[in-house]
Amino acid sequence: MPRRTHWFKRERIRDVKTAGCGQCAQASRSAGGARSTRRRADAGRFASHRGTGFALGEKTCDMARSPTRSHARAAGFAGYQDIGPPLRISDEARSMIKHAILGLMLFCLSPLALAQDEVFDVHVHLWHGEKSLKEYYAQLEAEHQPVARHSGIYMAIKGETQENRRKNDELIALSKRYPKLMPIASVHPLDGQVAIDELKRLAGLGVKAIKLHPHTQRFDITDPQVRALCKLAGELGVAVLFDNFNIVPGDNQNLFNLAVGLPKTQFIFAHMGGLDFRFWNSLFLARTAKDFFFDNIHFDISATVALVADSPVEPEFVWTIRNVGIDNVMLGSDYPQLSLKQAGDALEKLDLSAEEKRKIRWGNANKLFGGKR
């Protein structure tokens, strides 16, 4: 039932007391709002009150149950000021407002709010350098997506060694001007010695990761040159972000073999296998084999998370995330194909704890890539 309340200036309550109105206490209720008036009524001359009305002595005022402006006038309080039309707030609405205010207070103090900007988007393609970066930032702002760090990916083209080097330098230069940007440079594994030299140069410039894409760059994961390049990356402390959407048949198996053969190289398998993610549950068992598996396989769940959230396979995806290791999974958008908001919203839907999500959103990538903001 809606509760009717009139709002009058507070001085009316003083008038009520000094005037010693014996008619009813309802005007005082109108004057100060039910709750405050009850306290005042208790403290003042209104000896008792009950329910929604007030009583003076033994006499209960009937009109107190349906207060009106005219009643306040009728009560004889000269000079009362009506400061607005009746405000009707239902009990449900009151309760909702109370909870909203309480929730806001709790949120402001919660670790989630404090960590609101702690997002590391590990999968961002900057196809057109600074132009793409500005567009990415504009999208983040438009969609209210605070980001503490993010990657910027380039993918080398076979044989175009000068252009690849120029693009890598462009990316590194951008990261100096935009401190949130972590460059993920690239070489083409089939460019032989040029690729080896470029990788060494990149490591010397502080690059922490390179991107390889067997489908787009058109190479075979099992090629010995790929292995040699990845081995060197491990020795130089450069992680390898490898596409793993299983566009190329056998991706999962080939990448698994590559990673277990190169335990010093940190691999990040992008998209966690796409819809073939189920394969990676085998890591749970691989860890139990003595001297076989090393903890050098990580995943980003870019694109795939947006696909599986709210899908029939969502619980399996969550099960896989835990089996590959909650400390080895990172959030990425795969911008510009998908936005960070899509990735973040999808992650929120997964049945993972707040701490697990925080690791995926920020902690794991921050740890892998050197722990600086």
Ligand SMILES: [Zn+2]
């Ligand atoms: Zn991508």
